[in-house]
Amino acid sequence: MADRKGSGMGKDFEILGDYILRAKLRESWVSTVWKANHRSTGEAVVLKQIAAPKLTSHLRNCLDCELAFLSSVNHPNIIRLLHFFKYQDYVILVMEFCEGGNLASFIRLHGRVQECLAKRFMQQLGTGLQVLKQNHIVHRDLKPENILLSGSEYDPVLKIADFGLSRILLPDDSAQTVCGSVFYMAPEILQFQRYNYKVDMWSVGAILFELLNGYPPFHGRSRVQLLQNIKKSTSLPFAPLILPQLHPDCVDLCSRLLSISPDGRLSIEEFYHHNFLKH
Numbered sequence: 466m467a468d469r470k471g472s473g474m475g476k477d478f479e480i481l482g483d484y485i486l487r488a489k490l491r492e493s494w495v496s497t498v499w500k501a502n503h504r505s506t507g508e509a510v511v512l513k514q515i516a517a518p519k520l521t522s523h524l525r526n527c528l529d530c531e532l533a534f535l536s537s538v539n540h541p542n543i544i545r546l547l548h549f550f551k552y553q554d555y556v557i558l559v560m561e562f563c564e565g566g567n568l569a570s571f572i573r574l575h576g577r578v579q580e581c582l583a584k585r586f587m588q589q590l591g592t593g594l595q596v597l598k599q600n601h602i603v604h605r606d607l608k609p610e611n612i613l614l615s616g617s618e619y620d621p622v623l624k625i626a627d628f629g630l631s632r633i634l635l636p637d638d639s640a641q642t643v644c645g646s647v648f649y650m651a652p653e654i655l656q657f658q659r660y661n662y663k664v665d666m667w668s669v670g671a672i673l674f675e676l677l678n679g680y681p682p683f684h685g686r687s688r689v690q691l692l693q694n695i696k697k698s699t700s701l702p703f704a705p706l707i708l709p710q711l712h713p714d715c716v717d718l719c720s721r722l723l724s725i726s727p728d729g730r731l732s733i734e735e736f737y738h739h740n741f742l743k744h
Contacts, residue, residue, distance in 0.1 A: 480504070482552050484512055484559070495519045496629070500562065510547060513558040517551075523642060524629075528556065531628040534602050535560075542593035544613060544626035565614030565621050568672070572609060577679035577707070580715055584741060587673055587718075589623040591737040594665065597625070598733045603640070603661070605630045607668035608649040609675060634662055647688055648681040652725050655692040663727040666736060670722025677711065678704050682723060695725060714741035 479486040484501040490511070491498045499512045515528065535546035535558075545561040565571070568586075572578070578586075590612070597604060604611075606627060616622040630644045639659040645651075651667035653660040674682040682701060685691030701720055708716070718741045724730040731739070 481512060481514065482550060482557065484510065486512065495524065509562040511560045511562050513560065514552075515556045515558070517554050517556055527628075527630055527632060530602070530632050532558070534600055534628060534631065538596055538600070540593065540596050541622060542589050542624055543596055544624045560626075561615075563613035563615040563624060563626075565616065565618070567610050567626075568612040568614065568623070568676075569609035571614060571621075572675060572679060578676050580677065580711055583673060583676040584715070586623050586676060587669075588742050590625070590669060590672075591733075591742060593623070593625045594669070594733050595737060597665075598662070601633050601635055602628070602631050603634045604628060604665050604668075605632070605640075606645050606649075607665055607672065608646045609672060610646075612672070647685075647691060648683070650688075650691075651727070652692060652695055653727055655688050655695075661727065662733070663730050666722055666730050666733065669736065670719055670730075673719050673722065674701065674703075677715070677719070678707060712741065714739070717741070 481499075481501070483504050485504055486499045486501050488500045489497060490500055496513055496515045499514065501510055501512045502508065503510065520528065532546075532549060535544070536549075539545065544563075547559045547561060549556065549558045551557070604625065606629070607625070611625070611627040613624045613626045614621040615624060632640065634640060639661050641657070641659045643654055643657060645654060645664070645668070647655075649668040649671045651660065651664040654664055671681055671683075683691055683695050683698070685694050701716075701723060703711070703716070718731075718736070718739050721729070721731045721739075722736065736742075
């Protein structure tokens with residue numbers, strides 16, 4: 466996979482192109498994500514190493530979409546692709562390193578967050594989603610693990626990351642591929658129905674709920690059970706001690722994002738201009 470080079474301190478590090486691989490961050494059957502340093506400048510980066518022979522036609526299209534989109538944007542709330550290259554049978558994406566980790570680890574560390582911080586995160590997420598809309602991109606895997614944090618601990622900057630399941634979806638088009646992470650997956654995907662960009666808005670609602678409560682809104686041991694729990698819910702299961710502390714606009718935003726019907730769910734524009742995010 467990569468060459469090896471002794472560090473001179475009793476430990477070997479793998480070399481991939483111009484980069485020294487320092488630590489494996491996560492791994493799937495088709496890709497591995499590393500923290501790395503440039504060999505000459507020492508710059509800390511993240512490498513996403515994708516095994517090209519393992520890509521299905523669907524995943525190859527998603528990769529093409531990811532590369533085209535990230536190569537064309539430079540926005541503070543979108544992860545920055547520095548460059549990409551091929552190495553043997555791999556496609557390597559070199560991306561900025563976010564020292565704050567991801568939102569999932571932030572929630573595990575801090576528990577539920579105050580409403581004012583949830584609002585700030587949602588404002589930044591809304592700004593990033595506007596960029597996706599302008600480029601007709603549907604992410605399809607928005608979840609706390611795919612939202613990275615940069616900047617200081619006291620003023621974190623949120624960045625939408627991991628566009629590996631994204632695709633271009635024009636306004637009048639729809640998709641039907643089942644993909645995403647089950648606890649953040651919109652009901653229409655769980656029901657194998659055709660869907661549009663509003664699947665991302667459901668995911669945003671699930672993320673907002675988790676920020677406020679410390680856990681996702683709906684659970685189930687299977688997709689079928691999860692869907693049943695969503696359908697039988699008459700209101701969002703906010704913790705009883707938390708709900709009275711929340712502004713009505715905050716509850717309204719979360720409820721309208723987690724509308725079972727896509728037609729009743731907020732659009733990106735309605736989300737971005739919602740009263741809760743204005744103040």
